[in-house]
Amino acid sequence: MGPLRPPPPAAAAPPHAASEPEVAARCRTTPRSHAAKPSPRAARRAPARHGLPEVEPRENTAPPPPSLGLRGFAGSSSGGSDAGEGRPSLAPTHRRSQQPRLCSPLRPPLLSSPFQMERSVHSTGQTSLPPPRPQPAPAPGRGVCMMSTSWRDKQDPNLVNFIAAFLAANSYRLNFLLVSPDFIFNNGGLSVAFIFETSWDCENAAAVFSRANTLKRQFKNLYVVVAVPKVEQIESFNRSYFQYNMELGCPTFVPVNDPEMGFEKMLKIAHARGVCKQQDITSTMRNEREQAVQSMDAFLHVLTSIPGIDDHDATMLSQAIGSIEAITKASVGFILENTDLSTDKAKTVVTFFRDPQYYLSPKIN
Numbered sequence: 538m539g540p541l542r543p544p545p546p547a548a549a550a551p552p553h554a555a556s557e558p559e560v561a562a563r564c565r566t567t568p569r570s571h572a573a574k575p576s577p578r579a580a581r582r583a584p585a586r587h588g589l590p591e592v593e594p595r596e597n598t599a600p601p602p603p604s605l606g607l608r609g610f611a612g613s614s615s616g617g618s619d620a621g622e623g624r625p626s627l628a629p630t631h632r633r634s635q636q637p638r639l640c641s642p643l644r645p646p647l648l649s650s651p652f653q654m655e656r657s658v659h660s661t662g663q664t665s666l667p668p669p670r671p672q673p674a675p676a677p678g679r680g681v682c683m684m685s686t687s688w689r690d691k692q693d694p695n696l697v698n699f700i701a702a703f704l705a706a707n708s709y710r711l712n713f714l715l716v717s718p719d720f721i722f723n724n725g726g727l728s729v730a731f732i733f734e735t736s737w738d739c740e741n742a743a744a745v746f747s748r749a750n751t752l753k754r755q756f757k758n759l760y761v762v763v764a765v766p767k768v769e770q771i772e773s774f775n776r777s778y779f780q781y782n783m784e785l786g787c788p789t790f791v792p793v794n795d796p797e798m799g800f801e802k803m804l805k806i807a808h809a810r811g812v813c814k815q816q817d818i819t820s821t822m823r824n825e826r827e828q829a830v831q832s833m834d835a836f837l838h839v840l841t842s843i844p845g846i847d848d849h850d851a852t853m854l855s856q857a858i859g860s861i862e863a864i865t866k867a868s869v870g871f872i873l874e875n876t877d878l879s880t881d882k883a884k885t886v887v888t889f890f891r892d893p894q895y896y897l898s899p900k901i902n
Contacts, residue, residue, distance in 0.1 A: 679708040680724030680811065682804075688719040692735065696796055707804060718752055718759070720803060725811030730756040731803050732788075734763045735796040737770045742777035749788055759788040760806060762799045836861065843889045845882055853877060854886070865890040 682704050689697055704711050709722075718730040730752065734745060745761070753759050765771045774792065783790075791806075793799040813819055839861060840851035857875040858864050864886065872883040888895050 680710075680722060680807070681712060682709050683712045683714045683716055683721040683723070685716050685719050686713050687715070688733065689713060696735070699797060700800055703800065703804070709804070718756065722803070722807030722811075724807050725815040727758070727811050727814040728756070729758045729760070729807045729810050732759070732761045733796075733799060733803065734761070735799070737763050737765045737774050739770075739773040739777065742773075743781070746777070746781040746783060749783075753788045758810060760791055760803070761788055762791045762793060762803055764794070764796050764799050765792050766794050840864075843886060845885050850876075850878055850882060 684700070701711055719733040720731040722729045722731070732745070732749060732752065745763075749759070749761050763774060765774050771792065778790065791799070791802055793802055833855070836855055837848060837851045840846055840854060841848060853876040854864055854872075858867055858872070867887070869880070869883045869887050872878055872886060873880065876883075878886075
């Protein structure tokens with residue numbers, strides 16, 4: 538046998554023939570008659586691709602994006618991107634004049650007039666203008682300060698300038714009048730008078746205390762502010778205070794280190810008294826004090842302070858007699874008839890409330 542010859546080569550397919558996979562692919566990519574055709578504008582923009590077959594994009598199987606509440610808003614952008622890439626648009630193309638002009642809710646439309654802005658705000662509830670700034674609340678410490686002209690003429694001009702600037706910074710109006718006190722503050726419908734001694738002088742102590750006793754009869758709210766920057770002045774002021782038999786709190790003396798601090802104290806006192814008058818804090822504190830005294834714990838605490846009276850005896854007195862005022866008026870026989878206290882304890886209770894020498898003397902349990 539001779540040598541084996543290779544099989545003859547297969548006949549080459551004609552250039553127009555195609556294999557079965559290519560035929561199937563062409564059938565799938567061939568657009569149907571009812572498919573959307575590219576718009577004339579997209580055809581003009583898209584460059585011709587020579588030598589490459591045009592393939593229609595597949596249908597988008599991904600879920601649609603969440604709706605923004607505007608019809609046709611999402612579809613308008615897809616058509617533009619497809620046209621830019623040279624692909625046929627999936628949605629029918631309309632003329633620009635037929636489409637409504639839509640805007641994103643995140644970017645409100647530009648408004649040309651205040652009337653249009655007001656109408657847009659009422660219709661959509663949105664506006665591009667920032668909200669108005671809240672108005673600042675009025676200062677609660679506004680009032681009037683009346684300075685005595687005689688006191689002003691005796692002081693250093695720097696101190697007077699400091700007082701004027703401090704009052705202006707705190708929204709107080711300053712007036713110069715002929716008044717008997719050195720200062721009168723009117724804040725919240727309440728007047729507060731002050732005697733202001735910028736430097737304590739022991740030789741002038743009699744005149745200061747005599748003036749204080751005179752003005753406290755004219756003004757219900759009177760304070761005496763005394764500047765005592767040195768230790769010697771503090772000791773001299775304390776001796777003079779008890780030497781002239783001044784009543785505690787009538788009027789109230791306020792010692793300070795320097796005149797500037799003294800005026801700041803005056804303004805704070807006047808402001809606090811005005812706020813208490815406006816909000817009726819004094820009546821509230823008085824009612825709270827009365828309720829605290831009338832509570833059972835305070836009642837038992839008062840009665841158990843009597844020597845020989847324990848919690849059981851105090852409870853019997855409160856149940857049988859009642860208030861502290863009624864117990865002070867009760868006799869020994871009334872206590873013995875309505876409680877189980879002994880005679881000695883009943884006499885101790887009556888003596889404690891009626892004998893000053895007994896309830897003022899020190900008691901050691």
